[in-house]
Amino acid sequence: MKAKISVIGLGPGGLDDMTSRAKEALRNSRVIVGYKNYIPFIEPLIGGKVEIVYNGMRQERDRILKAFEIAESGKDVSVISSGDAGIYGMAPLVYEMLRERGDDIEVEVIPGISAFQKAASLLGAPVGHDFCVISLSDLMTPWMLIEKRIKAAAEADFVTAVYNPKSHGRYWELYRLKELFLECRHPDTPVGFVRQAGREGEKATLTTLIDFDPEDVDMFTVVIIGNSQSYRFDANMVTPRGYYGAQLRSDTGVGQSIMIESFRTIERELKDPDLPIGMKWPLLHAIHTTADFEMENIIKIDEGAVEAIYDVLSSGKVRTIITDVTMAASGIRKGALERLGLSVKCYLSDPKTEELAKKAGITRTQAGIRLAVAEHPDALYVFGNAPTALMELCALVRSGKARPCGIIAAPVGFVHVCESKHMVKPFKDIPKIIVEGRKGGSNLAATLVNSILCWPDAEQLKPGRDV
Numbered sequence: 445m446k447a448k449i450s451v452i453g454l455g456p457g458g459l460d461d462m463t464s465r466a467k468e469a470l471r472n473s474r475v476i477v478g479y480k481n482y483i484p485f486i487e488p489l490i491g492g493k494v495e496i497v498y499n500g501m502r503q504e505r506d507r508i509l510k511a512f513e514i515a516e517s518g519k520d521v522s523v524i525s526s527g528d529a530g531i532y533g534m535a536p537l538v539y540e541m542l543r544e545r546g547d548d549i550e551v552e553v554i555p556g557i558s559a560f561q562k563a564a565s566l567l568g569a570p571v572g573h574d575f576c577v578i579s580l581s582d583l584m585t586p587w588m589l590i591e592k593r594i595k596a597a598a599e600a601d602f603v604t605a606v607y608n609p610k611s612h613g614r615y616w617e618l619y620r621l622k623e624l625f626l627e628c629r630h631p632d633t634p635v636g637f638v639r640q641a642g643r644e645g646e647k648a649t650l651t652t653l654i655d656f657d658p659e660d661v662d663m664f665t666v667v668i669i670g671n672s673q674s675y676r677f678d679a680n681m682v683t684p685r686g687y688y689g690a691q692l693r694s695d696t697g698v699g700q701s702i703m704i705e706s707f708r709t710i711e712r713e714l715k716d717p718d719l720p721i722g723m724k725w726p727l728l729h730a731i732h733t734t735a736d737f738e739m740e741n742i743i744k745i746d747e748g749a750v751e752a753i754y755d756v757l758s759s760g761k762v763r764t765i766i767t768d769v770t771m772a773a774s775g776i777r778k779g780a781l782e783r784l785g786l787s788v789k790c791y792l793s794d795p796k797t798e799e800l801a802k803k804a805g806i807t808r809t810q811a812g813i814r815l816a817v818a819e820h821p822d823a824l825y826v827f828g829n830a831p832t833a834l835m836e837l838c839a840l841v842r843s844g845k846a847r848p849c850g851i852i853a854a855p856v857g858f859v860h861v862c863e864s865k866h867m868v869k870p871f872k873d874i875p876k877i878i879v880e881g882r883k884g885g886s887n888l889a890a891t892l893v894n895s896i897l898c899w900p901d902a903e904q905l906k907p908g909r910d911v
Contacts, residue, residue, distance in 0.1 A: 447514075447515045447517075447518055447519050447520040447521065447549070447550075448515065448520050448521075448549065448550040448551070448552060449511055449512070449515050449520075449521055449522075449523060449538060449549055449550070449551050449552070450469055450473070450520070450521070450522045450523070450551075450552045450553075450554060451522075451523045451525060451529040451533075451534055451535045451538050451551065451552070451553045451554065452466050452469050452470060452522055452523065452524050452525065452529060452554045452556070453466060453525055453526075453527060453528040453529040453530070453533065453553075453554060453555050453556020453557070453558075454466065454482060454485055454486065454524055454525065454526050454527070454556055455526075455527065455556045455557040455562070455642065456526070456527060456557060456558075456559045456562040456641050456642030456643065457485055457526070457640075457641075457642045457643035458485075458642045458643065459485075459488060459489070461557050461562055461642045462556065462557075463554070463555070463556060463557070465554055466554050466556055467489055469522060469554050470486050470489045470490060470522065470524075471489055471490070473490065473494060473520070473521075473522040474493070474494060474495065474519065474520065475494070475495045475496075475497070475514050475519050475520070475521045475522065476490065476494055476495070476496050476497070476521070476522045476523075476524060477496075477497045477498070477507055477508075477510055477511045477514070477521060477522070477523050477524070478496075478497075478498055478507070478523065478524035478525075479498065479499070479500070479501065479504075479507070479524075479526075480498040480499065480500055481501075482524055482525075482526055483496060483498055485526075486524065497510055497511075497514075504534065504537055505537070505541075507523070507534075508523065508534065508537050508538055508541050509541065511523050511538070512541060512542075512545060512547065512549065515547075515549050516547070516549070523538060525556075526556075526559070527556055527557065527558040527559045528555050528556045528557065528558040529553055529554065529555065529556060530553060530555065531558045531577070532579060532607060535553045538551055539551065557642075558577075559607070559641050559642070559666050560577055560605035560607070560666050560668065562638070562641040562642045563605070563636070563637075563638035563641040563648070563666040563668060564605075564668060566638050566641060566646070566648040567636035567638065567648055567650060567668060567680065567681045568636075568677070568679075568680030568681045568682050569680070569681070569682050569683065570603060570634070570636055570668045570670055570674060570681040570682065570683050571603050571605070571668065571683060572603075572682065572683040572684055572685045573603060573671065573673065573683050573684065573685055573686070574601075574602055574603065574671075575602055575603035575604065575605065575683075576593075576597050576602045576603075576604055576605070577604075577605045577606075577607060578590065578593055578594060578597060578604060578605070578606055578607070579606075579607040579608045580606060580607070580608050580609050580610070580614065580617045580618060580621065581607075581608035581611075581614070582614070582617075587617070590617075591620065591624070594620075594621050594624050594625075595624055598624055598625045598627065598628040598629060599628050601628075601671045601672050602671060603668065603669065603670055603671045603674065603683050604625075604668070604669045605666060605667070605668050605669075606618070606621065606666065606667040606668070606669070607666060608663065609621075609637075609658070609661050609662075609663075609665055609666075609667050610658065610661050610662055610663060610665070611662075611663045618658040618661060618667075619658050622653065622656060622658065625653060625669060626653060626654070629653055629669070629671075629672065630653070630672070630712065630717065631652065631653055631654035632652045632653070632654065633652060633653040633669065633670050633671075633672070633674065634650065634651075634652060634653075634670040634674045634675060634676050634681045635650075635651050635652060635653050635656045635667065635668070635669050635670065636648065636649065636650045636651075636667075636668045636670075636681045637649050637651075637656075637660070637661055637665050637666065637667040637668070638665065638666050638668075639661075639662065639664055639665045640664050641666055650676065650679065650680075650681055653669065668681070670683055671683060672712045673708075699908060699911040700906075700907070700908035700909065700911050703732070703907050703908035703911060704905070704906055704907060704908065706732055707728050707732060707905055707907050708905065710728050710731050710732060711724070711728060711905065713737065714727075714737075714740060715740055716740070720747075721902050721903060722745070722747070722748060722749070722750045722751055722902075723745045723747075723750075724902075725750060725895050725899065725902040726743065726745060726750060726877055726892050726895040726896070727739060727740060727743055727745075728895075728905075728907070729891045729892060729894060729895040729907065730743055730879075730888060730891060730892060730895075732891070732907075733887055733888055733891040734885075734887075734888060736883075738883070739879075742879055742880045742881050742883060743877065743878070743879055743880075744877070744878045744879075744880055745876075745877050745878075746875050746876050746877070748875065749850065749875035749876060749877060750875075750877075750895065750896050750899055750902075751899065752849075752850070752875040753824060753849060753850035753875050753896050754896050754897070754899040754900075756824075756849040756850070757784055757786060757824065757849070757896070757897070758784055760785065761849075762822050762823060762824065762849045763785060763786055763787060764786070764787055764788075764789060764820045764823040764824070765781075765786060765787070765788045765789070765823060765824045765826060765893065766788075766789055766790070766791075766813070766816045766820060766823045766824070766825050766826065767788060767789075767790045767826045767827075767828070767886075767889070768790070768792070768809050768812065768813065768826070768827045768828065768829050768830045768833040768834070768855070769790060769792055769809065769828065769829040769830065769886055770790045770792060770793065771828070771829070771886035771887075772790070772826055772827075772828040772829065772886040772889045772890050773788045773789075773790045773890075774890075775886060775887055775889075775890025775891065775893075775894075776788050776826075776890050776893050776894060776897075777894050777897065777910040777911070778910075779909075779910030779911075780894065780897035780898060780909075780910040781897070783897075783910065784897060786897075789816065789820070789823075790812065791811075791812035791813070791815045791816050792808060792809060792812045794812065794815060796815060797811045797812045797815060798811070800814065800815065806832070806836070807830065807832045807833070809829070809830035809832055809833035809836075810830075810832050810833055810835075810836040812833065813825070813833045813836045813837050813840070814836060814840070817837070817840045817845055817846045818845075821845060821846050821847050821848075822847045822848065822849055823848060823849065824848065824849055824850045824851075824852070824893070824896075825837055825846075825848045825850070825851050825852070826851075826852040826854075826889050826890070826892075826893055827851075827852060827853055827854060827855045827864075827884075827889060828852075828854050828855065828856070828884060828885050828886035828887070828888060828889030828890065829855055829856060829857075829884075829885070829886055829889075830855055831855040831857060831859070831860040831861045831863070831864035831865075832860065832864075833855070834853055834855055834864040834865070834867070834868065835860065835863075835864045835867060837851070838864070838867040838868060838871075841871060841874070848874055849874075849875070850874065850875045850876060850877075850896075851868055851871070851874055851875075851876040851877075852876070852877050852889050852892050852893060853865050853868045853876060853877070853878040853879065854877075854878075854879040854884035854885065854888050854889040854892065855884050856882065856883060856884035856885045856888075857882065857884075858882060861881075861882050861884070862880075862881060862882065865878050865879070865880055865881075877892050894910075895907075897910070898910065
């Protein structure tokens, strides 16, 4: 009767990280086959009557062949493998040889703790979400296939553990991996690496992708690269699974939670995520509304503009927002207006506007702004459609009739649009947000106002309070 082959995962090296099932299997073993450097790991668990068969590195096939010969002779045999036997271990080779030989020998795989799991535990909780493991060893796998896998992992935002990162002969591959990840990940993405995880000389290091130096790594090191949500917390690296976010969503409501997640996604994709929050906050609103990352190039925000306009509006010094068209007015959140005690007015449909337009030979939007300034010279003026209305306000500012507490300049179109925005720029004492060029629109103008009205939520990156 043929015996059984047990393939035992030893864990990373220490007895404390070996499973109780693996320990029991080793204590009951009468024949053990393994790599010679792993035998010392198990000596405290085995008795003197155990037969031990071992050989050196790169002799794995001979090792497993010997295990089959022992099993075919009728003896149960244990094959030891570091980490988990099924992860870069001996279990696949045992099954391949089993198929090749056509044997009916029973094979049992006893799992162990993989080196990346041990390394992760020393770094904190870096693999809390989807992850992959890639070996940089090209002994069995062509480098072009390895590079293809690296690119896929980086682009798919997997937390990535790297085995066999470097050896005496393979010195450049880890540099290439870093280069590929920097094409897809923020330079401040957390990176942790652990040398001799679970063994004597264990050392964990936490850094960032841009500061990660492959020269600090050797063959005995596991590297873990975080995803876009990973962050450093004290001396720990954490990749959230989403449980906290789920609680956040239950506290904030579905609409706001979706908006929060959208803002976090947009922030990760900004060319310059380190913008001051007073400039980043309206920019995030603009991109969220338009799905246009060109906003990062064309939105110009005066330093301190958002803060200054919010202070005036929230303090009650100014209680009116004027828009050039009704569509811009309708996009400003009613909840925010009620919370701050503000009103929005658009004079476009006022009967006096049409009368003034005909009499003065100007556009209705111009006439509406002229009437608005007469009643509310210090209001926040918002333009999302009509460049002539913005030009009218500029003329009234220059004549001293208008003293806006702020200007949102986002008219859209092809005639006088760019010029109208240039006309606003010289007003250094008026806080302003300008969408340069032809782009703009009422929805964009309204969302920029909304960013101002919820300014207190900016630091927590928690938009949509009034959604």
